[in-house]
Amino acid sequence: MAKPSLDLSAEIARLESLAIDALRNEWRRLYQTSPPKRLSRDILLRGITYRLQELAHGGLSKSTVRKLQSSTSDCLFSRRRRRAAAFKAGTRLIREWRGQTHTVVILDDGVEWRGQRYASLSIVAREITGARWSGPRFFGLKTGADDASSSSQVRHPE
Numbered sequence: 001m002a003k004p005s006l007d008l009s010a011e012i013a014r015l016e017s018l019a020i021d022a023l024r025n026e027w028r029r030l031y032q033t034s035p036p037k038r039l040s041r042d043i044l045l046r047g048i049t050y051r052l053q054e055l056a057h058g059g060l061s062k063s064t065v066r067k068l069q070s071s072t073s074d075c076l077f078s079r080r081r082r083r084a085a086a087f088k089a090g091t092r093l094i095r096e097w098r099g100q101t102h103t104v105v106i107l108d109d110g111v112e113w114r115g116q117r118y119a120s121l122s123i124v125a126r127e128i129t130g131a132r133w134s135g136p137r138f139f140g141l142k143t144g145a146d147d148a149s150s151s152s153q154v155r156h157p158e
Contacts (some may be wrong), residue, residue, distance in 0.1 A: 008056055012049050023048060030055075093121075093139045097128050104139065
């Protein structure tokens with residue numbers, strides 16, 4: 001490990017005393033680009049100190065960067081695949097809510113409830129309850145600690 005060419009603790013102490021405009025200038029100097037517009041002073045300071053440490057001690061190894069990129073793309077791919085394969089078009093979800101039975105039909109490009117198409121189950125759950133619900137949780141597809149006391153069923157197309 002290379003010896004730092006500057007005293008990081010002294011530099012960090014100096015940075016902590018700077019105003020936000022001076023921190024933005026420091027960001028521009030270190031990253032060669034403007035900082036994102038709405039970064040708080042604390043986040044600016046953290047980004048700057050990370051960059052200083054990276055310059056002094058070296059950044060992530062190429063293999064670590066490759067692993068992070070690979071795991072991120074694998075994760076995104078598997079999430080999309082799971083969502084798409086969850087239910088076939090034509091599957092009916094039946095949910096009772098406050099004495100009323102609600103039936104939702106899964107479509108290739110969304111869901112249908114009461115003759116109208118919606119982009120997601122969460123929008124339908126919000127329409128039914130008037131509150132922000134996770135659609136999959138509302139229809140009993142995901143379990144949670146305080147799931148609703150009403151019942152739900154899934155009927156697959158034949």
